[in-house]
Amino acid sequence: MEIRQLRYFKEVAEREHISEAAIHLHVAQSAISRQIANLEAELGIELFERVGRNVKLTPIGKIFLEHCTSALQAIDFAKNQVDEYLNPEKGTIKIGFPTSLAGHLLPTVISAFKKEHPNVAFHLRQGSYDFLIDAVKNRELNLAFLGPLPTKDDSIHTTILFTEDFSILVPSNHPFAKRKSIPLIDLRNEDFVLFPEGYVLHKLAVEACNSVGFTPMISSEGEDMDAIKGLVAAGLGVTLLPESTFYDSTPRYTVKIPIETPSIRRTVGIISPVTRDLSPSEKVFHNFAMQFFSRLGQYQ
Structure with a gap:
Protein backbone atom coordinates (compact mmCIF):
# COMPACT_ATOMS: atom_id res chain seq x y z
CA MET A 1 0.00 0.00 0.00
CA GLU A 2 1.47 3.35 -1.06
CA ILE A 3 0.80 6.88 0.14
CA ARG A 4 0.12 7.84 -3.48
CA GLN A 5 -2.68 5.27 -3.65
CA LEU A 6 -4.27 6.65 -0.50
CA ARG A 7 -4.16 10.21 -1.83
CA TYR A 8 -5.70 9.12 -5.15
CA PHE A 9 -8.40 7.16 -3.32
CA LYS A 10 -9.27 10.09 -1.02
CA GLU A 11 -9.49 12.55 -3.93
CA VAL A 12 -11.81 10.28 -5.94
CA ALA A 13 -13.92 9.56 -2.86
CA GLU A 14 -14.44 13.26 -2.16
CA ARG A 15 -15.16 14.21 -5.79
CA GLU A 16 -17.04 11.02 -6.74
CA HIS A 17 -15.54 11.36 -10.21
CA ILE A 18 -12.28 9.89 -11.48
CA SER A 19 -11.66 12.38 -14.29
CA GLU A 20 -12.24 15.39 -11.99
CA ALA A 21 -9.83 13.87 -9.48
CA ALA A 22 -7.27 13.39 -12.25
CA ILE A 23 -7.55 17.04 -13.30
CA HIS A 24 -7.11 18.24 -9.72
CA LEU A 25 -4.12 15.95 -9.11
CA HIS A 26 -2.55 16.71 -12.50
CA VAL A 27 -2.21 13.04 -13.42
CA ALA A 28 -3.71 10.83 -16.11
CA GLN A 29 -7.10 9.32 -15.43
CA SER A 30 -5.74 5.90 -16.32
CA ALA A 31 -3.05 6.26 -13.65
CA ILE A 32 -5.65 6.91 -10.96
CA SER A 33 -7.84 4.02 -12.13
CA ARG A 34 -4.84 1.67 -12.11
CA GLN A 35 -3.69 2.68 -8.63
CA ILE A 36 -7.18 2.33 -7.15
CA ALA A 37 -7.52 -1.09 -8.80
CA ASN A 38 -4.19 -2.10 -7.24
CA LEU A 39 -5.38 -0.83 -3.86
CA GLU A 40 -8.63 -2.79 -4.10
CA ALA A 41 -6.72 -5.91 -5.14
CA GLU A 42 -4.39 -5.59 -2.16
CA LEU A 43 -7.29 -5.06 0.25
CA GLY A 44 -9.45 -7.73 -1.38
CA ILE A 45 -12.52 -5.47 -1.45
CA GLU A 46 -14.31 -3.07 -3.79
CA LEU A 47 -14.02 0.51 -2.58
CA PHE A 48 -16.23 2.09 -5.25
CA GLU A 49 -19.31 1.30 -7.27
CA ARG A 50 -20.15 3.02 -10.53
CA VAL A 51 -23.26 5.21 -10.76
CA GLY A 52 -23.52 6.45 -14.35
CA ARG A 53 -20.39 8.48 -15.03
CA ASN A 54 -19.73 8.94 -11.34
CA VAL A 55 -18.45 6.62 -8.65
CA LYS A 56 -19.66 6.24 -5.07
CA LEU A 57 -18.06 4.63 -2.07
CA THR A 58 -19.25 1.20 -1.05
CA PRO A 59 -20.17 0.77 2.63
CA ILE A 60 -16.72 -0.67 3.36
CA GLY A 61 -15.20 2.09 1.23
CA LYS A 62 -16.72 4.70 3.57
CA ILE A 63 -15.09 2.99 6.55
CA PHE A 64 -11.76 2.84 4.73
CA LEU A 65 -12.02 6.56 3.88
CA GLU A 66 -12.25 7.49 7.57
CA HIS A 67 -9.06 5.59 8.37
CA CYS A 68 -7.35 6.78 5.19
CA THR A 69 -8.07 10.43 6.09
CA SER A 70 -6.66 9.96 9.60
CA ALA A 71 -3.57 8.23 8.22
CA LEU A 72 -2.86 10.97 5.67
CA GLN A 73 -3.33 13.68 8.31
CA ALA A 74 -0.83 11.89 10.54
CA ILE A 75 1.66 11.55 7.67
CA ASP A 76 1.32 15.21 6.68
CA PHE A 77 1.69 16.25 10.30
CA ALA A 78 4.85 14.15 10.66
CA LYS A 79 6.34 15.63 7.49
CA ASN A 80 5.60 19.17 8.66
CA GLN A 81 7.25 18.43 11.99
CA VAL A 82 10.38 17.18 10.24
CA ASP A 83 10.45 20.31 8.05
CA GLU A 84 10.03 22.55 11.08
CA TYR A 85 12.72 20.79 13.08
CA LEU A 86 15.04 21.60 10.20
CA ASN A 87 13.92 25.24 10.29
CA PRO A 88 11.35 26.14 12.99
CA GLU A 89 11.42 29.80 11.94
Whole structure:
Protein backbone atom coordinates (compact mmCIF):
# COMPACT_ATOMS: atom_id res chain seq x y z
CA MET A 1 0.00 0.00 0.00
CA GLU A 2 1.47 3.35 -1.06
CA ILE A 3 0.80 6.88 0.14
CA ARG A 4 0.12 7.84 -3.48
CA GLN A 5 -2.68 5.27 -3.65
CA LEU A 6 -4.27 6.65 -0.50
CA ARG A 7 -4.16 10.21 -1.83
CA TYR A 8 -5.70 9.12 -5.15
CA PHE A 9 -8.40 7.16 -3.32
CA LYS A 10 -9.27 10.09 -1.02
CA GLU A 11 -9.49 12.55 -3.93
CA VAL A 12 -11.81 10.28 -5.94
CA ALA A 13 -13.92 9.56 -2.86
CA GLU A 14 -14.44 13.26 -2.16
CA ARG A 15 -15.16 14.21 -5.79
CA GLU A 16 -17.04 11.02 -6.74
CA HIS A 17 -15.54 11.36 -10.21
CA ILE A 18 -12.28 9.89 -11.48
CA SER A 19 -11.66 12.38 -14.29
CA GLU A 20 -12.24 15.39 -11.99
CA ALA A 21 -9.83 13.87 -9.48
CA ALA A 22 -7.27 13.39 -12.25
CA ILE A 23 -7.55 17.04 -13.30
CA HIS A 24 -7.11 18.24 -9.72
CA LEU A 25 -4.12 15.95 -9.11
CA HIS A 26 -2.55 16.71 -12.50
CA VAL A 27 -2.21 13.04 -13.42
CA ALA A 28 -3.71 10.83 -16.11
CA GLN A 29 -7.10 9.32 -15.43
CA SER A 30 -5.74 5.90 -16.32
CA ALA A 31 -3.05 6.26 -13.65
CA ILE A 32 -5.65 6.91 -10.96
CA SER A 33 -7.84 4.02 -12.13
CA ARG A 34 -4.84 1.67 -12.11
CA GLN A 35 -3.69 2.68 -8.63
CA ILE A 36 -7.18 2.33 -7.15
CA ALA A 37 -7.52 -1.09 -8.80
CA ASN A 38 -4.19 -2.10 -7.24
CA LEU A 39 -5.38 -0.83 -3.86
CA GLU A 40 -8.63 -2.79 -4.10
CA ALA A 41 -6.72 -5.91 -5.14
CA GLU A 42 -4.39 -5.59 -2.16
CA LEU A 43 -7.29 -5.06 0.25
CA GLY A 44 -9.45 -7.73 -1.38
CA ILE A 45 -12.52 -5.47 -1.45
CA GLU A 46 -14.31 -3.07 -3.79
CA LEU A 47 -14.02 0.51 -2.58
CA PHE A 48 -16.23 2.09 -5.25
CA GLU A 49 -19.31 1.30 -7.27
CA ARG A 50 -20.15 3.02 -10.53
CA VAL A 51 -23.26 5.21 -10.76
CA GLY A 52 -23.52 6.45 -14.35
CA ARG A 53 -20.39 8.48 -15.03
CA ASN A 54 -19.73 8.94 -11.34
CA VAL A 55 -18.45 6.62 -8.65
CA LYS A 56 -19.66 6.24 -5.07
CA LEU A 57 -18.06 4.63 -2.07
CA THR A 58 -19.25 1.20 -1.05
CA PRO A 59 -20.17 0.77 2.63
CA ILE A 60 -16.72 -0.67 3.36
CA GLY A 61 -15.20 2.09 1.23
CA LYS A 62 -16.72 4.70 3.57
CA ILE A 63 -15.09 2.99 6.55
CA PHE A 64 -11.76 2.84 4.73
CA LEU A 65 -12.02 6.56 3.88
CA GLU A 66 -12.25 7.49 7.57
CA HIS A 67 -9.06 5.59 8.37
CA CYS A 68 -7.35 6.78 5.19
CA THR A 69 -8.07 10.43 6.09
CA SER A 70 -6.66 9.96 9.60
CA ALA A 71 -3.57 8.23 8.22
CA LEU A 72 -2.86 10.97 5.67
CA GLN A 73 -3.33 13.68 8.31
CA ALA A 74 -0.83 11.89 10.54
CA ILE A 75 1.66 11.55 7.67
CA ASP A 76 1.32 15.21 6.68
CA PHE A 77 1.69 16.25 10.30
CA ALA A 78 4.85 14.15 10.66
CA LYS A 79 6.34 15.63 7.49
CA ASN A 80 5.60 19.17 8.66
CA GLN A 81 7.25 18.43 11.99
CA VAL A 82 10.38 17.18 10.24
CA ASP A 83 10.45 20.31 8.05
CA GLU A 84 10.03 22.55 11.08
CA TYR A 85 12.72 20.79 13.08
CA LEU A 86 15.04 21.60 10.20
CA ASN A 87 13.92 25.24 10.29
CA PRO A 88 11.35 26.14 12.99
CA GLU A 89 11.42 29.80 11.94
CA LYS A 90 9.72 28.94 8.64
CA GLY A 91 6.85 26.83 9.92
CA THR A 92 3.11 27.35 9.51
CA ILE A 93 0.94 27.68 12.59
CA LYS A 94 -2.73 26.70 12.32
CA ILE A 95 -4.86 28.40 14.95
CA GLY A 96 -8.59 28.29 15.59
CA PHE A 97 -10.49 31.14 17.20
CA PRO A 98 -14.08 32.16 18.05
CA THR A 99 -15.73 35.39 16.92
CA SER A 100 -15.51 36.93 20.42
CA LEU A 101 -11.69 36.91 20.25
CA ALA A 102 -11.30 37.98 16.62
CA GLY A 103 -11.46 41.73 17.04
CA HIS A 104 -8.57 42.44 19.40
CA LEU A 105 -6.85 39.43 20.98
CA LEU A 106 -5.93 37.54 17.82
CA PRO A 107 -4.48 40.41 15.74
CA THR A 108 -2.66 41.82 18.79
CA VAL A 109 -0.80 38.65 19.75
CA ILE A 110 -0.05 37.61 16.16
CA SER A 111 1.25 41.07 15.27
CA ALA A 112 3.58 41.03 18.28
CA PHE A 113 4.76 37.50 17.46
CA LYS A 114 5.46 38.36 13.80
CA LYS A 115 7.80 41.15 14.87
CA GLU A 116 10.05 38.57 16.50
CA HIS A 117 9.42 35.69 14.06
CA PRO A 118 8.71 37.31 10.67
CA ASN A 119 9.08 34.13 8.59
CA VAL A 120 6.50 32.05 10.44
CA ALA A 121 3.20 31.82 8.55
CA PHE A 122 -0.30 31.57 10.03
CA HIS A 123 -3.37 29.66 8.90
CA LEU A 124 -6.41 30.98 10.78
CA ARG A 125 -9.69 29.10 11.22
CA GLN A 126 -12.72 30.73 12.79
CA GLY A 127 -15.33 28.47 14.32
CA SER A 128 -17.87 27.92 17.05
CA TYR A 129 -16.92 26.87 20.56
CA ASP A 130 -17.76 23.18 20.06
CA PHE A 131 -16.22 23.11 16.58
CA LEU A 132 -12.86 24.36 17.89
CA ILE A 133 -12.76 21.75 20.65
CA ASP A 134 -13.61 18.97 18.18
CA ALA A 135 -11.06 20.28 15.66
CA VAL A 136 -8.27 20.03 18.23
CA LYS A 137 -9.36 16.52 19.20
CA ASN A 138 -9.66 15.37 15.55
CA ARG A 139 -6.26 16.59 14.29
CA GLU A 140 -7.66 19.48 12.25
CA LEU A 141 -5.95 21.95 14.59
CA ASN A 142 -3.28 21.76 17.25
CA LEU A 143 -3.97 25.14 18.82
CA ALA A 144 -7.13 27.14 19.40
CA PHE A 145 -7.94 30.25 21.41
CA LEU A 146 -11.06 29.77 23.49
CA GLY A 147 -13.10 31.58 26.11
CA PRO A 148 -14.14 30.22 28.49
CA LEU A 149 -11.72 27.31 28.66
CA PRO A 150 -13.48 23.93 28.91
CA THR A 151 -13.23 21.94 32.12
CA LYS A 152 -12.96 18.21 32.77
CA ASP A 153 -11.76 17.10 29.33
CA ASP A 154 -8.89 14.63 29.55
CA SER A 155 -8.12 14.82 25.82
CA ILE A 156 -7.03 18.48 25.72
CA HIS A 157 -4.56 20.69 27.55
CA THR A 158 -5.80 24.11 28.67
CA THR A 159 -3.59 27.15 29.31
CA ILE A 160 -5.17 30.23 30.88
CA LEU A 161 -3.91 33.48 29.36
CA PHE A 162 -6.15 35.86 31.30
CA THR A 163 -9.50 36.17 33.06
CA GLU A 164 -11.97 38.91 32.17
CA ASP A 165 -15.23 40.40 33.43
CA PHE A 166 -18.45 40.89 31.50
CA SER A 167 -20.12 44.28 31.14
CA ILE A 168 -23.56 45.43 30.08
CA LEU A 169 -23.95 47.27 26.76
CA VAL A 170 -27.01 49.52 26.48
CA PRO A 171 -28.19 52.09 23.90
CA SER A 172 -26.92 55.59 24.69
CA ASN A 173 -30.51 56.85 25.20
CA HIS A 174 -31.37 54.06 27.65
CA PRO A 175 -32.60 55.10 31.13
CA PHE A 176 -29.63 53.21 32.66
CA ALA A 177 -27.02 54.82 30.38
CA LYS A 178 -25.78 57.30 33.02
CA ARG A 179 -25.34 54.73 35.79
CA LYS A 180 -21.83 53.94 37.03
CA SER A 181 -22.73 50.26 37.57
CA ILE A 182 -25.82 48.05 37.49
CA PRO A 183 -26.91 44.96 39.45
CA LEU A 184 -27.82 42.35 36.84
CA ILE A 185 -31.25 41.86 38.45
CA ASP A 186 -32.19 45.40 37.34
CA LEU A 187 -32.28 44.10 33.74
CA ARG A 188 -35.03 41.56 34.43
CA ASN A 189 -37.61 43.56 32.45
CA GLU A 190 -35.28 44.49 29.58
CA ASP A 191 -35.18 43.09 26.05
CA PHE A 192 -31.89 41.30 25.35
CA VAL A 193 -29.82 41.02 22.18
CA LEU A 194 -27.85 37.76 22.26
CA PHE A 195 -26.02 35.28 20.09
CA PRO A 196 -28.28 32.39 18.95
CA GLU A 197 -28.79 29.35 21.15
CA GLY A 198 -25.81 27.01 20.80
CA TYR A 199 -23.25 29.83 21.02
CA VAL A 200 -21.25 29.84 24.25
CA LEU A 201 -21.84 33.58 24.85
CA HIS A 202 -25.59 32.92 24.68
CA LYS A 203 -25.18 30.20 27.29
CA LEU A 204 -23.08 32.40 29.59
CA ALA A 205 -25.55 35.30 29.40
CA VAL A 206 -28.59 33.13 30.09
CA GLU A 207 -26.85 31.35 32.98
CA ALA A 208 -25.85 34.70 34.51
CA CYS A 209 -29.43 35.95 34.39
CA ASN A 210 -30.75 32.67 35.77
CA SER A 211 -28.31 32.92 38.68
CA VAL A 212 -30.09 36.05 39.94
CA GLY A 213 -33.59 34.70 39.37
CA PHE A 214 -34.81 35.62 35.88
CA THR A 215 -34.74 34.37 32.30
CA PRO A 216 -33.74 37.05 29.76
CA MET A 217 -36.35 38.13 27.24
CA ILE A 218 -34.53 37.80 23.91
CA SER A 219 -35.82 40.27 21.33
CA SER A 220 -33.09 39.92 18.71
CA GLU A 221 -30.16 37.67 17.82
CA GLY A 222 -26.93 38.20 15.91
CA GLU A 223 -24.30 35.70 14.78
CA ASP A 224 -21.23 37.94 15.08
CA MET A 225 -19.96 40.59 17.46
CA ASP A 226 -20.57 43.54 15.11
CA ALA A 227 -24.17 42.44 14.59
CA ILE A 228 -24.81 42.21 18.33
CA LYS A 229 -23.34 45.66 18.96
CA GLY A 230 -25.23 47.11 15.99
CA LEU A 231 -28.56 45.80 17.26
CA VAL A 232 -27.91 47.37 20.67
CA ALA A 233 -26.93 50.67 19.02
CA ALA A 234 -30.22 50.55 17.10
CA GLY A 235 -32.12 50.41 20.39
CA LEU A 236 -33.36 46.82 20.09
CA GLY A 237 -32.15 45.73 23.51
CA VAL A 238 -29.23 45.33 25.91
CA THR A 239 -26.54 42.66 25.98
CA LEU A 240 -23.74 41.13 28.07
CA LEU A 241 -20.27 41.03 26.52
CA PRO A 242 -16.73 40.27 27.77
CA GLU A 243 -14.31 43.15 28.33
CA SER A 244 -11.94 42.12 25.53
CA THR A 245 -14.64 42.90 22.96
CA PHE A 246 -14.46 46.58 24.01
CA TYR A 247 -10.67 47.02 23.80
CA ASP A 248 -10.72 49.03 20.59
CA SER A 249 -13.75 51.15 21.48
CA THR A 250 -17.34 51.12 22.62
CA PRO A 251 -19.62 51.34 19.55
CA ARG A 252 -21.32 54.66 18.75
CA TYR A 253 -24.75 55.20 20.30
CA THR A 254 -24.01 52.68 23.06
CA VAL A 255 -22.72 52.82 26.64
CA LYS A 256 -20.75 50.12 28.46
CA ILE A 257 -21.64 49.73 32.14
CA PRO A 258 -19.90 47.45 34.70
CA ILE A 259 -22.02 44.78 36.38
CA GLU A 260 -22.29 45.47 40.11
CA THR A 261 -23.51 42.01 41.13
CA PRO A 262 -22.98 39.14 40.55
CA SER A 263 -19.39 38.86 39.32
CA ILE A 264 -19.53 37.41 35.79
CA ARG A 265 -16.14 36.31 34.47
CA ARG A 266 -14.64 33.96 31.92
CA THR A 267 -11.21 32.44 31.42
CA VAL A 268 -9.54 32.98 28.05
CA GLY A 269 -6.71 30.80 26.87
CA ILE A 270 -5.33 28.22 24.48
CA ILE A 271 -6.31 24.58 24.08
CA SER A 272 -4.03 21.91 22.59
CA PRO A 273 -4.22 18.12 22.24
CA VAL A 274 -2.99 15.74 24.94
CA THR A 275 -2.22 12.96 22.46
CA ARG A 276 -0.01 14.96 20.07
CA ASP A 277 3.09 17.07 20.49
CA LEU A 278 3.07 20.60 19.14
CA SER A 279 5.38 21.36 16.25
CA PRO A 280 8.46 23.49 17.02
CA SER A 281 6.87 26.69 15.66
CA GLU A 282 3.63 25.96 17.54
CA LYS A 283 5.59 25.51 20.78
CA VAL A 284 7.36 28.82 20.18
CA PHE A 285 4.03 30.58 19.62
CA HIS A 286 2.38 28.90 22.63
CA ASN A 287 5.21 30.02 24.91
CA PHE A 288 5.19 33.50 23.36
CA ALA A 289 1.44 33.89 24.01
CA MET A 290 1.86 32.86 27.65
CA GLN A 291 4.66 35.39 28.20
CA PHE A 292 2.86 38.10 26.21
CA PHE A 293 -0.29 38.01 28.32
CA SER A 294 1.70 37.56 31.51
CA ARG A 295 3.49 40.83 30.77
CA LEU A 296 0.20 42.56 29.97
CA GLY A 297 -1.29 41.33 33.24
CA GLN A 298 1.44 43.02 35.23
CA TYR A 299 0.24 46.44 34.04
CA GLN A 300 -3.52 45.91 34.35
